[in-house]
Amino acid sequence: MVEKDTETFFEDFLRKKSVFSDKKALQASYIPETVLHREIQIKQVANVLAPSLKGDKTSNTFVYGKTGTGKTLTVKHTTQKLASVAEKEKLPLKVIYVNCKLKRSADTEYRLIAQLARELGKEIPPTGLPTEEVYRSFFKALNKQNQNYVIILDEIDQLINKMGDNALYNLTRISEEDTTSQISLIGISNDIMFVDGLDPRVRSSLSEEEIVFPPYNALQIQSILKQRAEFAFNKGVLGQGVIEKCAAYAARDHGDARRAMELLRVAGEVADRKNTKTITLEDIDEAEEKIDRDRIMDIATTQPKQYQVVLYSIISLQRGRESLFTGEVYGVYKSLCSKINISTLTQRRVSDIISEFDMMGVVNAKVISKGRYGRTREISLEIPEATLQKTKSILEDSIHI
DNA sequence: AGGTATTCACATGAAACTATTCTCTGAGTTAGG
DNA sequence: TAACTCAGAGAATAGTTTCATGTGAATACCTGT
Numbered sequence: 157m158v159e160k161d162t163e164t165f166f167e168d169f170l171r172k173k174s175v176f177s178d179k180k181a182l183q184a185s186y187i188p189e190t191v192l193h194r195e196i197q198i199k200q201v202a203n204v205l206a207p208s209l210k211g212d213k214t215s216n217t218f219v220y221g222k223t224g225t226g227k228t229l230t231v232k233h234t235t236q237k238l239a240s241v242a243e244k245e246k247l248p249l250k251v252i253y254v255n256c257k258l259k260r261s262a263d264t265e266y267r268l269i270a271q272l273a274r275e276l277g278k279e280i281p282p283t284g285l286p287t288e289e290v291y292r293s294f295f296k297a298l299n300k301q302n303q304n305y306v307i308i309l310d311e312i313d314q315l316i317n318k319m320g321d322n323a324l325y326n327l328t329r330i331s332e333e334d335t336t337s338q339i340s341l342i343g344i345s346n347d348i349m350f351v352d353g354l355d356p357r358v359r360s361s362l363s364e365e366e367i368v369f370p371p372y373n374a375l376q377i378q379s380i381l382k383q384r385a386e387f388a389f390n391k392g393v394l395g396q397g398v399i400e401k402c403a404a405y406a407a408r409d410h411g412d413a414r415r416a417m418e419l420l421r422v423a424g425e426v427a428d429r430k431n432t433k434t435i436t437l438e439d440i441d442e443a444e445e446k447i448d449r450d451r452i453m454d455i456a457t458t459q460p461k462q463y464q465v466v467l468y469s470i471i472s473l474q475r476g477r478e479s480l481f482t483g484e485v486y487g488v489y490k491s492l493c494s495k496i497n498i499s500t501l502t503q504r505r506v507s508d509i510i511s512e513f514d515m516m517g518v519v520n521a522k523v524i525s526k527g528r529y530g531r532t533r534e535i536s537l538e539i540p541e542a543t544l545q546k547t548k549s550i551l552e553d554s555i556h557i
Numbered sequence: 558a559g560g561t562a563t564t565c566a567c568a569t570g571a572a573a574c575t576a577t578t579c580t581c582t583g584a585g586t587t588a589g590g
Numbered sequence: 591t592a593a594c595t596c597a598g599a600g601a602a603t604a605g606t607t608t609c610a611t612g613t614g615a616a617t618a619c620c621t622g623t
Contacts, residue, residue: 266602283602284580460605482567502607507568523568527616530566 174390175424175435181387182421184414187233192383193376194230200367201234205340208304209238209247214340216331216362220348221369224412227344228310230369235306235342248303250275256315263315265323269294276301291326298330298337305339312343313350321358328361371411377403380413381420389424395436398423402440419443449543455518456550462501465492466509468551470519470535471544479536482507496555510535 180186191198201217208214221227235251242249252275254262260282262268269290270280276297280290298305307327309315316324324343331339343362345351351359372380381399402423406416422443427435456467469488473480486503493500501509510533514521521533539547551557 264603281580283578284600286601289601462605501605503567504569504608505606508606511568523614525614525616526566527614528563528565528618529616530564531613531615532567 172428172431173433175393175427175433176388177390178387179421179424181384182417182424184417186384187229187236188383188387190383191226191230191233192380193372194226194369197226197230197367197369198234200365201231201342202238204365204367205235205238205306208249208306208338208340209242209245211247211304211338213331213338214306215364216328216341217343217365217367218351218363219342219344219367219369221346222371222410222412223346224406224414224416225369225371226413227346227369231308231310231342231344235308238306248301249306250303251306251308253308253310255310257311263318265319266290268309268315268323272307273297295330298339302336304337306342307339308342308344310344311346313345313347316350316354321355324362325355325358328358332361372407372413373411374403374407377406377411377413377416381416384417385420388421389435393424393427393434395434397437398435398440401437405440405444418447422447445540445542448540452518452539452543452547453550455516456547457554461498461555463509463513464551464555465489465496465498466506467513467518468492468548468555468557470510470513470537471539471548471551474537479534481532481534482510483532485510485535492557496557498555507533 181188201219204215204217206214219227219231232253235253239249239251241247252272254268254271254275256262256268260267262271266283266285266287269287270282273280273290273294276294278293278297280293312324327339327341331341341362351363354362378399381402385394385399399420402416402420405419406412419440420443423435423439426439426442426446430439456464459467466485466489469485469492470480473484473488482503486506489506490500510519510521513519517538519535520538521535523531524534525531537544
């Protein structure tokens, strides 16, 4: 009986009409044929890179703007075009894109250079080699293939604050050196201030050109959403004012188009699950809530045990209080650790964990001074009431309390 | 009263340590000629 | 003698601990009126 039900469920699912026709168009990695509202920036990038077609040295470029302002998209789009022209004309030009933020991919000096060397067809083991060695084989590959390279370093700020500017310094130096192959660097960052902390030599070399991406306004986000929705959804599924509402939501805090797209996509999923033919305004509200909830649940389930214990301490201490302090949390954390028989971390470490939770947006931790009574973090949960109980039981399960 | 000095309770930084994963090297071992 | 095995040295990295130093403002402690 159950078997039958499951089977029909799948059959129904298959036949069910979805509001989506191509969900990919709403994903962050999707690169549309035309990029809206970034004409100026595209032009700038193109101007900078054009000389590379003729084998000339191009300026290193620094691109910055807040998240969801289309930096990566624009650069990728433009370099794709560049590469295709180069290919058509049989010019020796190669574009390499590296995301420095991806864990275990290019977030250290070794891994960055290894990644680049791999792009040039070298086999580099994930560890074991001296960094020097990796540099050497990267250089060798570079000089062997008489080609020009455009190297895009996305989220470059992450790289710097993890490992300093050593690698960047080396890279900019190669780009200045007169070897058979030219390399031009494009650094993408969403933190404008991060250049200030750079070695002056690196800074001047990297930001020979600077391109700024201002946030989109609500209208621009609307037209972007419309463009994507065109591909993503079937005709006529969008209810009145849906796009507008998504745009408004994203514009509310600094015009993040990525957020708007995610919202629209999740709203579509919500509508699908409810088996309705159109996406309504309520679906958006629901989607907004769902995104928030999923994020917290995800964090609660995937974080390492120690983090979970810290979070649990905060949650159980929060009951009926407005805010807590680091010392209190640590106290609860310590007794919890001995209760469930897990090694206790130092306060130093727990302090770091708390500030990581702050970054993730699970808690709000502000450093305050209580005068005579010291300086500490004022911690309060950012988890909505409705999700709290569920989060708590997830944590309880996970740490075997 | 007004001004200065203390003091608390952590924050923040840097360095060092630990454990794990991985490569490379060279000594010792094996098998075949 | 060539091929193979395997232990040991050396690297990179993540996650911590240890040590050192910093810090904002509520109080304590003056001082002169």
